[in-house]
Amino acid sequence: MKDVILGLVGVGRIGVMHANNIAALNGVLNPDGINVRLRLTDVAEDHARTVAAGLGAEFLPSVEALLSSGLDGLVIATGTATHPELIKAGVDAGIPVFCEKPVALNVADAVPVLDYIRDNNGVVQIGHQRRFDAGYLEARRAYQAGELGWIHSLRAVTCDMAPPPVEFLASSGGLFRDCSVHDFDILRWLTGREIVEVYARGSNNGDPAIGEVGDVDTALALVTFDDGTVGTVSATRYNGAGHDVRLEIQGSRRSLMVGLDDKTAMASAEPGVGFPAGEPHKTFAERFDQAYRSEMEAFVELILGRRENPCTPEDAVAASRVADAAQESLATGVPVRVAQKVAS
Secondary structure (H helix, E strand, O other): OEEEEEEEEOOOHHHHHHHHHHHOHHHHHHHHOEEEEEEEEOOOHHHHHHHHHHHOOEEOOOHHHHHOOOOOEEEEOOOHHHHHHHHHHHHHOOOOEEEEOOOOOOHHHHHHHHHHHHHOOOOEEEEOHHHHOHHHHHHHHHHHOOOOOOEEEEEEEEEOOOOOOHHHHOOOOOHHHHHHHHHHHHHHHHHOOOEEEEEEEEEOOOOHHHHHOOOOOEEEEEEEEOOOOEEEEEEEOOOOOOOEEEEEEEEOOOEEEEOOOOOOOOOOOOOOOOOOOOOOOOOHHHHOHHHHHHHHHHHHHHHOOOOOOOOOHHHHHHHHHHHHHHHHHHHHOOOEEOOOOOOO
């Protein structure tokens, strides 16, 4: 039986989720004789030790100790500002790296990281988990098979039930960079086309503290693709009905909606309609539980050389370029062209 040893840096909310998913991989991969082992570290040492003990993982006191322990892959689940140096450290160690999005706080900071990865033959997968969601996968398949005809409209929605702490929002880069970047990525991935222009507007009708740290709690972006197709991307921090992530794809032959199921956080105003009848998701972790599991399984397959990289750093930075343009448009009130390349 082959051991695959993964090192995890960061055991906050998403790091703990990744740790649990890594621990569960043995049940998925054992038929192939793969045994996945986990080592982890975090500056919050007591918490990290507790997480490690609960999962039968090994705690190491520092990133340096983790990287020198003989890993097969590194998983980064720390704050965005730390991503560039940790990615470089993993590349220097000669192992594949999985890093939560984004590559860096902004595109200008990300471009040197792309250069470093390329110059050192690094392998880095970025965490855009929607690429592994069954609904998005089916929508992409249907479009590529010609079942939808040509697309005339796209409407992407990401609505959190409640905002994260204001302290997080103060350093998140803004609603488009933190939240809607997932929609920008999935629109590029599904259509195979580039977004070339963004026009954004936003509002603040919730906690005034969100505006005081320079963010908005609700925003809408009109996006234009390189073939002239138009779409909208909307987001809010205050969707009391539940966590709502959907994508409406309207084609000349057929239309599809991702996220339309019995847990959709929406009610019908029409008489006699009982759909959806289920309990809506509360958080992104519930909505994309299986996608996150599949994403980590894909990373192990990438380590083993069994598959191509499902989300490259270049992919992630392309989505971040759109998010940067959206934030600029939000600030200036005018449409902004998306930079297709940023000089090193």
